Every structure is written in C-alpha cells, then in structure tokens.
Amino acid sequence: MKPFDCIIVDDEEIDRLAVLSYAKRFPILNIVGVFDSAEKALYFLDTNTVDVAFLDIELEGASGLELRRKALEIPVCVFISSHSESAAETFELQTLDFIVKPFKFPRFEQMMKRLEEFMEVRTKANLFEATIGGDTVYVKTGHDQIKVKLHEILYLEALKNYTILVTESKRHCVLSNLGEILNDEKFNSFLRVHRSFAVQKQYIQKIGSQEIELNNGNSIPVGRSYKDNLNSVL
Known part of the structure; x- marks a missing residue:
C-alpha cells in the first residue's frame, strides 16, 4: 500500500510533538499537516484530501468532535484525548480508535496495526465495488x-x-x-x-x-x- 496522508490536530504542543514523533516511526504514514486548532485544519482540508486524522477533543475554538463532523470524508479518524468520557460519542463519528492521554508508544503501535488492517480490508472490499482488468x-x-x-x-x-x-x-x-x-x-x-x-x-x-x-x-x-x-x- 502507498503511504497514507495524515494530519495531527492538538492545541497542546507537547502532545502534538509526541504524536508526530510516534507517527514518523511508520513509513506508511505521510504527515501532511500539524495544526493547533480545528479552524486551521479545516482551512487546510478545503484544498487537500487526507486519509488519516489524529484529533484531540478539547481544542481552543471548535472541538475535535466538531472538526470530525465537518470532515467525515476522511476514512480513518483516531481521537487522542484525556477525556475518556467522550469515547462513546466519538465512535458515533466513524472513529477507528480512541487513545487516552497520557500514553506511550506501544499503545500507538497497537492502533497502527488496526489502522493498516482496516485500510487493507477497506481497499480490497470497496475498490469501485468492481473488478478491474x-x-x-x-x-x-x-x-x-x-x-x-x-x-x-x-x-x-x-x-x-x-x-x-x-x-x-x-x-x-x-x-x-x-x-x-x-x-x-x-x-x-x-x-x-x-x-x-x-x-x-x-x-x-x-x-x-x-x-x-x-x-x-x-x-x-x-x-x-x-x-x-x-x-x-x-
């Protein structure tokens, strides 16, 4: 599979850098944007398409949940937040995984295995709802x-x-x-x-x-x- 274009949205610099550091360990991820607000991410998405979004929930301005509602076309969404009470709500928004802060690399690695399996199955199952020859x-x-x-x-x-x-x-x-x-x-x-x-x-x-x-x-x-x-x- 080709690398998946992904964005990271978190208003806490330390958390943004942690996710960025972990994501860079996986060649399958191509990081195309890192943002500290939902508004900046949505502006980017106006002219760009991504495959994966790593989102915090509590952001200055619009929340990560509001961002996801406006960007449901992104195939994979992973919420990374300290607000575990919001996990159930995120899964109503086609969320692949919910990672609770603080977390370490093994948890991110576990999520990545799910992500790759999901994208592989999705590509094989949905490609045009057709066969190509x-x-x-x-x-x-x-x-x-x-x-x-x-x-x-x-x-x-x-x-x-x-x-x-x-x-x-x-x-x-x-x-x-x-x-x-x-x-x-x-x-x-x-x-x-x-x-x-x-x-x-x-x-x-x-x-x-x-x-x-x-x-x-x-x-x-x-x-x-x-x-x-x-x-x-x-």
Whole structure:
C-alpha cells in the first residue's frame, strides 16, 4: 500500500510533538499537516484530501468532535484525548480508535496495526465495488456490472465517500473515495487538480489560473495546493 496522508490536530504542543514523533516511526504514514486548532485544519482540508486524522477533543475554538463532523470524508479518524468520557460519542463519528492521554508508544503501535488492517480490508472490499482488468473497469450497479473503458473517462469527481467517473455519455457512481482510486497504478494517467477533481491528462485543452478546460468544453476548478501538479502537463 502507498503511504497514507495524515494530519495531527492538538492545541497542546507537547502532545502534538509526541504524536508526530510516534507517527514518523511508520513509513506508511505521510504527515501532511500539524495544526493547533480545528479552524486551521479545516482551512487546510478545503484544498487537500487526507486519509488519516489524529484529533484531540478539547481544542481552543471548535472541538475535535466538531472538526470530525465537518470532515467525515476522511476514512480513518483516531481521537487522542484525556477525556475518556467522550469515547462513546466519538465512535458515533466513524472513529477507528480512541487513545487516552497520557500514553506511550506501544499503545500507538497497537492502533497502527488496526489502522493498516482496516485500510487493507477497506481497499480490497470497496475498490469501485468492481473488478478491474486491463483498460476496463466493471462498475457494479445493482446486480449487474457495467463495463467502462478507462480511456473514456474524462475526469473523476469526489462526492463524500463516493467518486463519480465521468465519460462523454454517462456518470458512474462508485463506492470509493478519490484518493483510493488515484492510488491504483491503472489511474496514473489522471492528474489531481483539486480536492474534489482529477482529470485525464490527454483531455486537457487549456490551463487557466483558476480552472482548466477539457476537450469537450467542460471546465474543472484548480485548487491552490494542486497547481504544481499541472507542471507535468505544461
């Protein structure tokens, strides 16, 4: 599996550094953001997608629980808090684990084993609700499977835990988030240009400062954090 992009949110510097130190011991984790407030994390998530969030509950301003409610599209959430009485509430928000402060590395390591097992099963079970072979994706629709050729997909659009595969004639909805799809090597021809969009390079007609235009006339927004990705096309 490719590394999982993760963020750490805790308003206590010592606790942030402890989680950061432990997380760095696992190559499967790619730390893309460390924040001391929910507001800063949400601003980052406006233009970025992550796979894992390590959250404290009690933060200055919005709480970790409020942050999770606004970011349910993140596949894995782990709460790390001294407020053990809130554990039950966190599991109503699709939480993988709850670590009580203070804690030591063996507890973090135990959580990581659960995380890797969960992501492996999730990827195998949910990948498009379909089977993939060659240049073809078989998208599950009810009891049927519809064949979609990869080279006919113009772009991918994220919709919470789902992704829309857009072709000239149809939109196919699959149960898999955009990050999971792009992690598959068969989708190497797709370029992520926004938190919610990835386009197939061969269909890019025109690149603007805030959007790109495809051959069929569709316009796709460009996120600030993804502009550098377009250098491979220019």
